Amino acid sequence: MNKIEKRSHWMLDEVKSAGRENLDAEHAFQYDIKEDASVMEELALMKMLGLNEQSEVVDIGAGTGQFTLAVAPLCTRIVAVDVSPVMLDVLKAKVSESRLPNIEVVQSGFLTYEHQGRQADFVYSRYALHHLPDFWKALAFQRLGHIVRTGGVFRLWDIVYNFEPSEADDRLNTWCAKLSDDPKDGWIRADLEEHIRDEHSTFTWLLEPMIERAGFSIEEAVYSPDGIFARYVARAI
Numbered sequence: 290m291n292k293i294e295k296r297s298h299w300m301l302d303e304v305k306s307a308g309r310e311n312l313d314a315e316h317a318f319q320y321d322i323k324e325d326a327s328v329m330e331e332l333a334l335m336k337m338l339g340l341n342e343q344s345e346v347v348d349i350g351a352g353t354g355q356f357t358l359a360v361a362p363l364c365t366r367i368v369a370v371d372v373s374p375v376m377l378d379v380l381k382a383k384v385s386e387s388r389l390p391n392i393e394v395v396q397s398g399f400l401t402y403e404h405q406g407r408q409a410d411f412v413y414s415r416y417a418l419h420h421l422p423d424f425w426k427a428l429a430f431q432r433l434g435h436i437v438r439t440g441g442v443f444r445l446w447d448i449v450y451n452f453e454p455s456e457a458d459d460r461l462n463t464w465c466a467k468l469s470d471d472p473k474d475g476w477i478r479a480d481l482e483e484h485i486r487d488e489h490s491t492f493t494w495l496l497e498p499m500i501e502r503a504g505f506s507i508e509e510a511v512y513s514p515d516g517i518f519a520r521y522v523a524r525a526i
């Protein structure tokens with residue numbers, strides 16, 4: 290069932306929850322100018338963790354595919370999964386221009402993607418999970434636990450708050466103050482305010498038990514000094 294299909298009436302609508310900007314064609318078109326997904330460092334890490342030409346990789350919330358396109362020459366199969374038709378349009382255009390034969394693009398999400406073939410060696414996800422409220426994050430992790438093989442790696446990088454609730458005012462105001470209101474600068478302060486208000490970034494101390502409960506062992510957790518970003522290497526056990 291590799292498509293957006295609600296299996297039950299109570300299922301979250303992953304497209305509606307994908308974030309206003311991610312459904313906006315203009316934003317999708319501009320995304321690679323605004324955002325650098327640091328793929329060279331990410332690939333170096335993945336190679337250290339065992340990525341090789343036999344590896345099967347799934348990129349969930351792939352967006353415009355910066356990571357997908359970069360990892361493709363280094364692995365045997367990469368499946369790029371995203372719910373947003375406009376982000377996928379940009380990704381598909383890049384895939385067809387690249388002529389890389391091992392990229393599959395699937396319109397689906399954390400809660401709906403059905404992996405075909407052997408289990409993946411790596412599941413990668415950057416800046417996408419925060420679109421799910423916490424209950425759904427727990428379900429997403431449980432599903433990812435079936436996609437990745439035992440011993441395989443789940444690399445997660447997201448906006449995750451590494452501070453106490455009592456610090457939220459100070460930390461979040463400081464974060465927002467880092468950006469201006471000038472759209473020429475790329476991301477603007479209102480983007481961060483919208484993220485905090487309308488999306489579902491959670492605390493590290495809530496997220497990590499969810500990851501572990503889904504059968505992953507967290508091998509590395511790196512937090513940005515401002516307490517806003519977290520990067521995890523988790524292994525399926």
Ligand SMILES: C[S@@+](CC[C@H](N)C(=O)[O-])C[C@H]1O[C@@H](n2cnc3c(N)ncnc32)[C@H](O)[C@@H]1O
Pocket residue numbers: 303306307308311324326349350351352353354355370371372373376397398399400414415416417420421
């Ligand atoms: C900020 S972009 C990140 C794209 C890319 N991973 C990167 O690091 O540049 C977030 C992406 O997550 C996607 N997304 C949102 N909700 C999702 C879900 N439930 N399942 C899969 N992808 C989702 C959005 O459509 C969007 O393309």
